[in-house]
Amino acid sequence: MQNSTMPSQKLEENRELHFPEGATKKEIPKAEMANSKTTVELVSDQEPDAYYFRSLEQKGVKLNEPQLQATRHLDGPALVLAGAGSGKTRVLSSRAGYLLSIHNVNPKQILLLTFTKKAADEMKERIGLLPGLSPRSVREITTGTYHSIFLKLLKGRGDSRSILSNEKRKHIYLKNIMREMNVKDDYEPESLLAILSHYKNNMTPVEGLPTETPVEKEVKKILTKYEKIKHQEGYMDFDDILLDAYHLLKQDQHVLDMLQKRYSFVLCDEWQDTNPVQYELIKMIAAPQNNLFVVGDDDQTIYEFNGADSSIILNFNKQYPGTKTYKLDINYRSNTKIVGLANNVISINKQRYEKTLQASKENEASPSFLRPKDPNEEAEKVVQQIVNEVSEGKRSYREFAILYRANSNSRAIFDQFVLQGIPFVTYGDTNTFYEQSIVKPVIDHLRLALDAKNMDAVYGMLPTLYLNREKTSDFIWNKESRDPKKHLLSHALDLTHLKEFQKKQIKERIQLLDKIRTMKPLEAVREIRSFYDKYIDANEKKNLTMHKEMVKDTLSEIESSASRYKTIDEFLAFVDEIIEKNKDMVALRKNPEADVVKVMTIHKSKGLEFPVVFLIGASENVLPHRSALDANERKDMVIDSKKKIAAAIEGERRLAYVAITRAEEELVISSPCTFREKQVPISRFIMDVFSPEQRNIKYAKKNKNQGQSSGEKVSILVWACTSNDCIAWKRIETYKDTLVKSVDCPLCGGTMVQGNREVEK
Numbered sequence: 001m002q003n004s005t006m007p008s009q010k011l012e013e014n015r016e017l018h019f020p021e022g023a024t025k026k027e028i029p030k031a032e033m034a035n036s037k038t039t040v041e042l043v044s045d046q047e048p049d050a051y052y053f054r055s056l057e058q059k060g061v062k063l064n065e066p067q068l069q070a071t072r073h074l075d076g077p078a079l080v081l082a083g084a085g086s087g088k089t090r091v092l093s094s095r096a097g098y099l100l101s102i103h104n105v106n107p108k109q110i111l112l113l114t115f116t117k118k119a120a121d122e123m124k125e126r127i128g129l130l131p132g133l134s135p136r137s138v139r140e141i142t143t144g145t146y147h148s149i150f151l152k153l154l155k156g157r158g159d160s161r162s163i164l165s166n167e168k169r170k171h172i173y174l175k176n177i178m179r180e181m182n183v184k185d186d187y188e189p190e191s192l193l194a195i196l197s198h199y200k201n202n203m204t205p206v207e208g209l210p211t212e213t214p215v216e217k218e219v220k221k222i223l224t225k226y227e228k229i230k231h232q233e234g235y236m237d238f239d240d241i242l243l244d245a246y247h248l249l250k251q252d253q254h255v256l257d258m259l260q261k262r263y264s265f266v267l268c269d270e271w272q273d274t275n276p277v278q279y280e281l282i283k284m285i286a287a288p289q290n291n292l293f294v295v296g297d298d299d300q301t302i303y304e305f306n307g308a309d310s311s312i313i314l315n316f317n318k319q320y321p322g323t324k325t326y327k328l329d330i331n332y333r334s335n336t337k338i339v340g341l342a343n344n345v346i347s348i349n350k351q352r353y354e355k356t357l358q359a360s361k362e363n364e365a366s367p368s369f370l371r372p373k374d375p376n377e378e379a380e381k382v383v384q385q386i387v388n389e390v391s392e393g394k395r396s397y398r399e400f401a402i403l404y405r406a407n408s409n410s411r412a413i414f415d416q417f418v419l420q421g422i423p424f425v426t427y428g429d430t431n432t433f434y435e436q437s438i439v440k441p442v443i444d445h446l447r448l449a450l451d452a453k454n455m456d457a458v459y460g461m462l463p464t465l466y467l468n469r470e471k472t473s474d475f476i477w478n479k480e481s482r483d484p485k486k487h488l489l490s491h492a493l494d495l496t497h498l499k500e501f502q503k504k505q506i507k508e509r510i511q512l513l514d515k516i517r518t519m520k521p522l523e524a525v526r527e528i529r530s531f532y533d534k535y536i537d538a539n540e541k542k543n544l545t546m547h548k549e550m551v552k553d554t555l556s557e558i559e560s561s562a563s564r565y566k567t568i569d570e571f572l573a574f575v576d577e578i579i580e581k582n583k584d585m586v587a588l589r590k591n592p593e594a595d596v597v598k599v600m601t602i603h604k605s606k607g608l609e610f611p612v613v614f615l616i617g618a619s620e621n622v623l624p625h626r627s628a629l630d631a632n633e634r635k636d637m638v639i640d641s642k643k644k645i646a647a648a649i650e651g652e653r654r655l656a657y658v659a660i661t662r663a664e665e666e667l668v669i670s671s672p673c674t675f676r677e678k679q680v681p682i683s684r685f686i687m688d689v690f691s692p693e694q695r696n697i698k699y700a701k702k703n704k705n706q707g708q709s710s711g712e713k714v715s716i717l718v719w720a721c722t723s724n725d726c727i728a729w730k731r732i733e734t735y736k737d738t739l740v741k742s743v744d745c746p747l748c749g750g751t752m753v754q755g756n757r758e759v760e761k
Helices: 008-015 050-058 065-071 086-102 117-126 136-139 146-157 167-180 191-201 214-235 238-250 253-262 276-286 309-316 336-346 373-391 407-420 440-450 455-465 469-482 488-494 500-516 521-538 546-560 568-590 645-660 683-688 692-704
Strands: 078-082 110-114 140-145 265-268 290-295 324-328 330-335 358-361 368-370 400-404 425-426 597-601 612-614 664-671 713-721 729-731 742-744 751-760
Touching: 008 400, 050 086, 065 086, 065 136, 065 324, 078 086, 086 110, 086 117, 086 265, 110 117, 110 146, 117 136, 117 140, 136 751, 140 146, 146 238, 146 276, 167 191, 167 214, 191 238, 191 276, 238 276, 253 276, 265 276, 290 683, 330 336, 330 664, 336 645, 336 664, 336 683, 368 373, 373 407, 373 546, 373 664, 400 407, 407 425, 407 546, 407 568, 407 597, 425 568, 440 455, 440 500, 440 521, 440 546, 440 568, 455 469, 455 488, 455 500, 455 612, 469 488, 488 500, 500 521, 521 546, 521 568, 612 645, 645 664, 645 683, 683 692, 729 751
Parallel strands: 078 290, 078 324, 110 140, 110 265, 265 290, 330 358, 368 664, 400 597, 400 612, 425 597, 612 664
Antiparallel strands: 713 729, 713 751, 742 751
16 A cells, blocks of 8 residues: 655645745734623622622633623624624523523523534533523523424424434435336435425425426426325424424414414524524514524525525624624634634625624734645645644644535545544545445446456446446346356346447447456546546436536546556555445544544534644635536526525635634645646635735726626636736746746736736636
């Protein structure tokens, strides 16, 4: 097994890179240090509520000024904008206790909603520690997730259905339906469930799904049958809980009146993640008093793909005139330079509340930046830096987290950890990169090239020949038991009703498998892609919820991985090692104290914090992702057709902001020079901070030329003159050029530095 390492001297150079390449602004922006005053100084003993805050202080809870103001809020709507690491849970629990202790509110009148059971349990625990509250009063507060609260409501009205939470069972139902409709291999169950969830979260039942295209009609038919089976089996899923509760409150005024009278005070956590059906439920219950206290951060709205609607938090003041807004703007997590960088990154977004985080930790550790050649070299550098710090006794593995934009970006890191035997766990999709539905057929072709009798591989690749997987595999298995052949696939030629072109296709595939057997893995993968990419592109049913650029990114990663091996056998042995290693992670994932590196998407990192964070793939077309740059052209079934590029880019910038604000002590941002074998600039989200003049020039030219051309634009890496009177720029063509800090301008003789420029594709 190969072991890719990097010389420690070169690694030390990377550690000293405190600014991204091409930076013209050589300064890490520092956040202001926050005023250290707390309730100890802010609340005098003469004030009527002083005893409550003195009691909190004895418990170790000292609120800062904005936290104090929010805690004291009583009547009417309130929006608490809780910046990253600003103590929102402390405010929610303190305010609940304040209502009980100071205003003598009946605990039964308080409804406190969270998004996860873990958050709900933490909230109950926090409230239970508050001064002057009996265990009984704490129990009488209604605290829970949206789903748990509204499930109780439905059960209380006689709903006897069970929760269908088993994803495997859902997939079985859908596969059986598709088999009956003879479309079994056409759709991914995950995609179908995502479509159904999207519409339910927008208060649209299956009857309301679109039917404009043949695919939409077929999807609606499948999901209608799926809903019927659920009903017959006495099941509901989590989306049904909210949608059915919404219809109940719309149709039964008596039940709604009962809830409105009971809950005089409604408190909601993570308001930026609210979806339309959740919002409608809360609006109904909070009315007419509207003592609605919501806590969230518009800058951390990153779950829009999962139903969250950023307009809900952004328009809260318009929905509720007279709203009191409190800004929790003191970050207790990160040092001044990490907070300062985060402030500068997010400040460019237009659709947001104006706010700037202050820091509470004075620490001179600056964020650092890497500019590796490609994702493979990136993985080598990142992993080696972790190995060095652990071996030197500076840190343990559990102190590190590696964050990335999309699952396809994790392949090189994952591979490198296995190569070097580093303990790690991934979060989210429990399958490896090589087991993804898009990747597996390519791997199956490689397996079949080495072993023409591998039945599992035949089963995996049959859909690429447009053959029914179940029927064809059964046919092949029966024929092989009676008449063994060199190639299992050759039995498919005896299928009845085969057209001549289908027979030709099967024969060509067998010839291709023989051809690639002795090829190097990279060459073999490219041969497979010569037909596989066309199959993926033509099959719009297969990836209803996945942008084609994401599919291409994933397929390119197979090539990148295969390129390191000389034989297919070696490559497959490595793939199998990865899959086995992943199985070993099951126990580690369940142990929060395991000494392992955490590896996850930025989406999965929301709400978490780590001493050291590596943000990898911070390059154009990765972060921001190409799918955001193509937002206008997206036509899948779960993307709002009104979503435009500007809004999509702002969503990507929020992802960068969330990633940066996960870091407590150290932050390393890595921006590979190449992506899918093409030169890519450092992410605009980083360069906008360190080369703001390039952003201004780029945006000014974009606005000036707006409306003159309808051609598609791409961002490229260029040399740009820094002289105020010179507009010269030239394209950077090679990786070698990117290693140079600056060049002379051919027009004015001034200095040219690296920057981004948008040009016609």
